[in-house]
Amino acid sequence: MYQYDNYDQAMVDARVDEFRDQVKRRLEGKLTEDQFRPLRLMNGLYLQLHAYMLRVAVPYGTLSAKQMRMLGHIARKYDKGYGHFTTRQNIQYNWIKLSDAPDILADLASVEMHAIQTSGNCIRNISSDQYAGVAADEVVDPRPWAELLRQWSSFHPEFSYLPRKFKIAVIASEQDRAAMRLHDIGLELVKRDGVVGARVFAGGGMGRTPMVAPEINDFVTEDEIVSYVEACLRVYNRYGRRDNKYKARIKILVHELGVEEYRRQVAEEFAHMKTLGLNPPTEELARIAAYFADPVYETGLSDDLDRSDPDFALWLDRNVVAHKQPGYAIANISLKPVGGIPGDASAEQIELMADLAERYSMDELRVTHAQNIVLPYVKKADLYTLWRELEAAGLGEANIDQITDIIACPGLDYCSLANARSIPVAQKIAQRFTDNGKEATIGELKLKISGCINACGHHHAGHIGILGVDRKGVENYQLLLGGSGAEDCSLGTITGPGFDENGIVDAVEKVADLYLAQRNDDERFLDTYRRLGMAPFKEALYG
Amino acid sequence: MKILTANDLATGDVVWWAGDGWSRLIVEAYDVGEKGEDIGRREEAARRVIGAYVIDGEQTADGPRPAHIKDRIRGLGPTVRPDLTLKPADPDIGKWVI
Numbered sequence: 001m002y003q004y005d006n007y008d009q010a011m012v013d014a015r016v017d018e019f020r021d022q023v024k025r026r027l028e029g030k031l032t033e034d035q036f037r038p039l040r041l042m043n044g045l046y047l048q049l050h051a052y053m054l055r056v057a058v059p060y061g062t063l064s065a066k067q068m069r070m071l072g073h074i075a076r077k078y079d080k081g082y083g084h085f086t087t088r089q090n091i092q093y094n095w096i097k098l099s100d101a102p103d104i105l106a107d108l109a110s111v112e113m114h115a116i117q118t119s120g121n122c123i124r125n126i127s128s129d130q131y132a133g134v135a136a137d138e139v140v141d142p143r144p145w146a147e148l149l150r151q152w153s154s155f156h157p158e159f160s161y162l163p164r165k166f167k168i169a170v171i172a173s174e175q176d177r178a179a180m181r182l183h184d185i186g187l188e189l190v191k192r193d194g195v196v197g198a199r200v201f202a203g204g205g206m207g208r209t210p211m212v213a214p215e216i217n218d219f220v221t222e223d224e225i226v227s228y229v230e231a232c233l234r235v236y237n238r239y240g241r242r243d244n245k246y247k248a249r250i251k252i253l254v255h256e257l258g259v260e261e262y263r264r265q266v267a268e269e270f271a272h273m274k275t276l277g278l279n280p281p282t283e284e285l286a287r288i289a290a291y292f293a294d295p296v297y298e299t300g301l302s303d304d305l306d307r308s309d310p311d312f313a314l315w316l317d318r319n320v321v322a323h324k325q326p327g328y329a330i331a332n333i334s335l336k337p338v339g340g341i342p343g344d345a346s347a348e349q350i351e352l353m354a355d356l357a358e359r360y361s362m363d364e365l366r367v368t369h370a371q372n373i374v375l376p377y378v379k380k381a382d383l384y385t386l387w388r389e390l391e392a393a394g395l396g397e398a399n400i401d402q403i404t405d406i407i408a409c410p411g412l413d414y415c416s417l418a419n420a421r422s423i424p425v426a427q428k429i430a431q432r433f434t435d436n437g438k439e440a441t442i443g444e445l446k447l448k449i450s451g452c453i454n455a456c457g458h459h460h461a462g463h464i465g466i467l468g469v470d471r472k473g474v475e476n477y478q479l480l481l482g483g484s485g486a487e488d489c490s491l492g493t494i495t496g497p498g499f500d501e502n503g504i505v506d507a508v509e510k511v512a513d514l515y516l517a518q519r520n521d522d523e524r525f526l527d528t529y530r531r532l533g534m535a536p537f538k539e540a541l542y543g
Numbered sequence: 544m545k546i547l548t549a550n551d552l553a554t555g556d557v558v559w560w561a562g563d564g565w566s567r568l569i570v571e572a573y574d575v576g577e578k579g580e581d582i583g584r585r586e587e588a589a590r591r592v593i594g595a596y597v598i599d600g601e602q603t604a605d606g607p608r609p610a611h612i613k614d615r616i617r618g619l620g621p622t623v624r625p626d627l628t629l630k631p632a633d634p635d636i637g638k639w640v641i
Contacts, residue, residue, distance in 0.1 A: 026552075027552070027553060033587065033593050047555065049616065050555075050556075050620065050621070051554070051557075080627060097553065097555060098555060099553050099554070341624075412612065412616060413621040416613075421622065424622060424623055427623070473612060474612075
């Protein structure tokens with residue numbers, strides 16, 4: 001994985017010193033809160049419902065064991081013993097003291113981490129496929145481009161005060177595991193006649209106005225990707241709606257201009273940029289790519305697995321994914337124990353995952369946008385031992401992409417923007433479908449819950465989505481069906497009137513029951529819904 | 544009743560105006576009447592708190608109860624982590640929120 005050079009380290013260290021001074025001046029009264037707020041937000045420090053919340057950047061979701069161990073240390077020393085992995089592949093801590101924040105950033109900097117680009121109207125932490133570099137189906141490893149974009153975007157003076165926040169995802173497989181088309185810019189790396197380039201999508205997003213990003217360019221060669229992205233951003237920066245924050249995202253601009261006109265303006269800007277010679281040097285991409293070269297794999301390893309333990313066999317079927325290298329596997333660690341809090345991990349669990357990465361996964365972990373953790377380099381021969389250790393630590397849930405693998409934002413239990421609680425609903429649904437045994441027969445079903453219209457829980461992209469709203473001070477939950485963040489990207493449709501906290505659990509069960517009764521063979525929930533349409537589901541819910 | 548709440552500047556803790564200072568216990572919240580906004584501005588200027596705002600509530604046998612669920616959660620702690628609430632020994636404490 002990428003390692004800081006002196007410039008990277010100096011930049012992050014300087015930011016720590018700068019923020020330490022800013023915090024000191026704030027506590028001494030030399031900065032007002034109005035002056036200080038944008039400064040703390042530039043360092044990922046929010047004021048949330050119960051305390052300050054610190055969001056730490058995990059570039060494209062990749063972590064070393066050492067970095068993961070530091071995240072556990074921070075949870076124990078500065079927080080209340082746990083952290084929350086987010087749908088942006090980051091981690092956030094809910095109980096941070098302002099006076100501790102500079103020390104936390106210094107600890108992060110000691111392992112090449114920071115909290116920059118996790119807030120504010122800048123280009124946010126770049127996200128990517130959690131299986132990058134090891135997926136059997138990828139064209140190239142997308143991480144060098146993600147890292148190049150990270151370096152290009154960090155402190156970019158032109159894009160530090162955009163009309164609104166800006167999210168970029170980079171993938172390199174036809175299978176989209178990063179909700180790429182629901183980003184402000186999505187890049188899908190492809191090969192054409194042996195040449196690497198990118199399909200560029202712009203104007204996607206969730207939030208109060210969800211949109212699937214249209215394709216802006218079907219092939220930009222690899223040496224011009226950064227310049228083309230810069231052209232996309234320049235047009236947005238010039239014409240994005242700064243007068244209305246609800247219309248300030250690029251999706252609104254692309255929608256209002258029309259795809260053709262936005263594409264034309266980007267092409268014009270791109271043609272201008274070509275005259276400026278702003279493409280990053282190819283040597284820099286090569287330098288970065290060297291950090292992502294394949295590790296030294298052992299050869300001659302067996303692909304055989306002993307499936308005699310049925311619980312282990314279930315975990316293999318649900319949590320383990322094919323690796324590009326014979327004898328190896330990609331192991332998913334579910335952070336969705338039934339009855340637990342989606343995405344939460346204790347300091348002890350975080351440290352254990354770091355240890356397991358050291359012992360079984362060549363020192364590396366990934367955070368997924370579904371709030372789980374991946375060990376990307378596990379020898380198949382080690383899977384059983386790994387699973388036993390995960391089981392013992394409460395991390396052995398075999399439910400990836402099942403109905404109990406629920407994405408849920410922190411909701412009203414933690415978030416000052418939320419209108420309703422998300423976590424208790426996730427817990428009740430997971431418990432219901434475990435107790436009634438239906439989880440075992442449903443198969444892939446992505447259920448996503450947001451506690452407000454900002455959609456941090458990706459409810460628009462859930463096969464089943466749930467949106468919490470405030471109805472005269474009482475929590476109410478809308479149900480959506482038919483969304484997908486994958487390569488078959490689509491936005492969910494609201495079924496009708498909402499439900500109370502218990503009613504929404506019943507409603508999800510009714511929907512699942514109809515699916516089980518109507519599905520063809522191994523048809524997924526999403527495909528059954530698309531085949532049948534909304535009407536029978538509405539009838540089951542409200543008829 | 545009118546309740547004044549904020550977050551402690553240095554720690555971020557949720558605090559409630561208790562008449563002569565801030566308390567972390569909502570049970571000590573004081574009816575600020577019409578003075579809440581003035582007190583909040585003064586306390587923010589003194590760098591003791593941030594984000595001060597006045598909410599509606601009612602006095603009950605168990606003490607002050609904010610009218611809105613968001614402030615009841617602020618008063619108690621996350622309903623999904625009873626161990627982190629003000630009353631970690633009471634497994635039913637989450638019901639106070641609802």
